[in-house]
Amino acid sequence: MSEQKRLFLVDAYALIFRGYYAFIKNPRINSKGQDTSAIMGFMNSLLDVIKRERPDHLAVCFDKGGSTDRVEMFQDYKANRDETPEGIRTAIPFICDILNAMNIPIMVKEGFEADDVIGTLSKQAEKEGYKTYMVTPDKDFAQLVSENIFMYRPVFGGGYETWGIPEVQKKFEVKDPLQVIDFLGMMGDSSDNIPGLPGVGEKTAKKFLAQFGSMENLLANTDQLKGKMKEKIEANAELGLLSKKLATIMLDVPVTFNAEDFEMSEPDIPKVTEIFQELEFRRLTDNFVKTFSAEAVSEASNTSASSENKATPKETAAAGEGQFSLFGGSTSTEESTTGFERKTIKNTSHLYQSVAPGMATKLFMANVLKQTSVCFDTETTGLNPLTAELFGIAFSWETGKGFYLPFPEDQNEAQNLIEVLRPFFEAEHIEKIGQNLKYDIKVLAKYNIEVKGPLFDTMLAHYLINPDMRHNMDVLAETYLNYTPVAISELIGKKGKNQLSMRDVPVEQQTEYAVEDADITLQLKEHFSKELTDANTQKLFNDIEIPLLRVLADMELEGINLDEAFLNSLSEDLTRDIATLEAKIYEVAGEEFNIASPKQLGVILFEKLKLVDKPKKTKTGQYSTAEDVLSYLAKDHNIVQNILDYRGLSKLKSTYVDALPTQVEPATKRVHTDYMQTVAATGRLSSNNPNLQNIPIRTELGRQVRKAFIPRNEDYILLAADYSQIELRIIAALSKETNMIEAFKNGEDIHASTAAKVFNVPLAEVTREQRSNAKTVNFGIVYGVSAFGLSNQTNLSRGEAKDLIDTYYETYPKLKAYMSELVDFARDNGYVQTVLGRRRYLKDINSRNAVVRGAAERNAVNAPIQGSAADIIKLAMINIHQKLKEGNYKSKMLLQVHDELVFDIFKPELDELKTLIKTEMENAFKLEVPLDVEVDTGLNWLEAH
Helix, strand or coil: CCCCCEEEEEEHHHHHHHHHHHCCCCCCECCCCCECHHHHHHHHHHHHHHHHHCCCEEEEECCECCCHHHHHHCCCCCCCCCCCCHHHHCHHHHHHHHHHHCCCCEECCCCECHHHHHHHHHHHHHHCCCEEEEECCCHHHHHHCCCCEEEEEECCCCCEEEECHHHHHHHHCCCCCCHHHHHHHHHCECCCCECCCCCCCHHHHHHHHHHHCCHHHHHHCHHHCCHHHHHHHHHCHHHHHHHHHHHCCCCCCCCCCCHHHHECCCCCHHHHHHHHHHHCCCHHHHHHHHHCEHHHHHHHCCCCCCCCCCCCCCCCCCCCCCEEECCCCEECHHHHCCCCCCECCCCCCCEEEECCCCHHHHHHHHHHCCCCEEEEEEEECCCCCCCCCEEEEEEEEECCEEEEEECCCCHHHHHHHHHHHHHHHCCCCCEEEECCHHHHHHHHHHCCCCCCCCEEEHHHHHHHHCCCCCCCHHHHHHHHCCECCCCCHHHHCCCCCCCCCHHHCCHHHHHHHHHHHHHHHHHHHHHHHHHHHHCCCHHHHHHHHHHHHHHHHHHHHHCEEECHHHHHHHHHHHHHHHHHHHHHHHHHHCCCCCCCCHHHHHHHHHHHCCCCCCCCECCCCCECCCHHHHHHHHCCCHHHHHHHHHHHHHHHHHHHHCCHHHHEECCCCEECCEEECCCCCCCCCEEECCCCCCCCCCCHHHHHHHCCEECCCCCEEEEEEEECCHHHHHHHHHHCCHHHHHHHHCCCCHHHHHHHHHCCCCHHHCCHHHHHHHHHHHHHHHHCCCHHHHHHHCCCCHHHHHHHHHHHHHHCHHHHHHHHHHHHHHHHHCEEECCCCCEEECCCCCCCCHHHHHHHHHHHHHHHHHHHHHHHHHHHHHHHHHHHHHCCCCCEEEEEECCEEEEEEEHHHHHHHHHHHHHHHHCCCCCCCCCCEEEEEECCHHHHC
């Protein structure tokens, strides 16, 4: 039986946009500050299709200049679309270069959309006996589906689904895929600004198609309709026919399917990998090379999701002949990767030695104590520093060289060995270098070792140099040293029951793996030292981030006591409250359903209860039940408010009330959060395992969670010290806004003072509502609050909100001028900075896309204020920690939550430390506006807050 050839036509922009937005919450930024999300997303999809399907023929189709014919028919066609994001526009030339280097044809025709190009080529290929797969998530392509033309749709969460005629019939409830055109014409398409028939949605369109079969037949039989629907359709008949034309994919674009041009051919591997190297694509480079290896082809040949008739690879790997290329000819593994020539332990000269006990260890110690700067890296049995045991420590002080000391499993013997190393760790004259040193410090603390002397943490250094990039060692090594370190999985296997312990790995392999880490980290230190100086952030590194590392290590080791019995009781209360809300929701809905399922909830709210005429939908076609959608409806519908309350209580119960007791460390009986210095680009700390930064504070039940955090024992009491309105004080001082500065200096209620000025009433006559509105503007202004946003947060109309914002800026003119200066500075320099010189880089500040540029402008205002607040509390923490150590106090600093510090205070020290903490926090940094700190105590965190 002859095999039917398969053609894959890729809808370029659909996959590019999809790839870009897949990374929108965590954009892929390289060391040059370039957003590579769109390129990476598209290439991942393209390589995935090639690996899965091994197509015989492939082309990528682009739009160019939009559809001239459709715009002539309807001037507003696609007029509602935002300008293409900067990250996508800048990606297109790179994507085209990559496709050219891969020898994949790019099909584009001025004045036509990719849909039309794909439609035309599909029909041409079908006539020549090809099966065509249109790679796109766009439902419009369903109209083209036939016996030999299929949609190959990427699905949410990964993978693909193939739509043939049966799938289209089921999805659109039509007899013939061509009726999809009528379906789209009837209901319109908001993404393309196709108007459709007024009042006709998805359900009605399907009903009409079942009854009439086509747009024309519907319009010819309107006498069978009733009431308003009849009037609307008769009045908009021409609009319906126009909409159908706009939705019809053209099949006569002047392009030609030439089978030879579309045949998959050998890519220029060196050229592609050169481009990938420029973009700093490490994993993608490996993925690309593997995709075109013979092993990958062979493995994929039996797993096609599209067809049972697979084209046979032109060459297969034969025993003893090395690795074969997909396109013929033998190539060695080395040859297949010469395009990027990444350095590894196998091709890089090095001398890594393990140190035996006895004389060798003594000689090592004599040598290491002569050094002034040494990189070390602990190797442990796990990732939790509170429970992990040492099985080795690596050292390096010269590039390409290093030593490894394996640790015995017996803990007494291990302690004896660490005592031998104590002089090194406690040597004040030796700089200790490491990657994520906080972890090593916490591990060594278990062995009663304090790491003294200057520190250099490469992870923290890179965070200051390029805060938007990832900071793990593998990424840094590949980006800055063109070096790929050995993966831990190569030694112990992948995660799972068969994974080995590092103690099972031979010492020789442990040595290579561990010393490589120390060696690479040492090299990164040399690289980053210069960059810190160039970015003028060396002082911030030395005076804030490095000292804070020690502070956080001590806080995390200390942990905080938890009242588990109280949480168990609160969990029971929440269970009852959730059940009550469930009953209320089911009663209004008239049936039981899964409230936590957005799909089921959407059907209840928008199909059964019909709360809105045209409900918003997600990209997957489901009704949106997002927070903003429901919040808008909550004022008018009790069931929606009950659903929001249900969600809030369910999240509170699962995320905190039930989860916190499981995070108590058995050995200490305390909760130990992990503070991360390198996550938030503004400089704020983030908290993890558990996240104590996000405990709800605005609701009564949310506040109850804080009751569970209690002192060490009855001899202690919790103290909370909170900066009062620190961000407003900072913006007042930096903007030199006289009216605001005077209000703070006079100790006035800043929100009441603002209300008195903007509403033009005496301070004593400010109403509660006026103060509340002024407070919303005061805090919102830093985040670029709009009239729309202010209106949503208050009872003001949009017009009233706009007037209030305008009056606010008139009242505080210097504030508005300062905000403009920040944006101008960012445009000229590409970054803004805090009072201590912490930089926030804003790559989109000059973007031509108004939405993208607007977000960067808001960050330009917000980052210096929020970042300065973060810097100031960090200074206070360092100073207080130092004073507590110097005074040998029993009291400990436990938590930092935004502008608040929480302490476990030994009661006899309370009066003295109350004054010390308040003084240190208020004097951590001098501004023209005085900093004010509120201090309170209690038998739990809620009482103290």
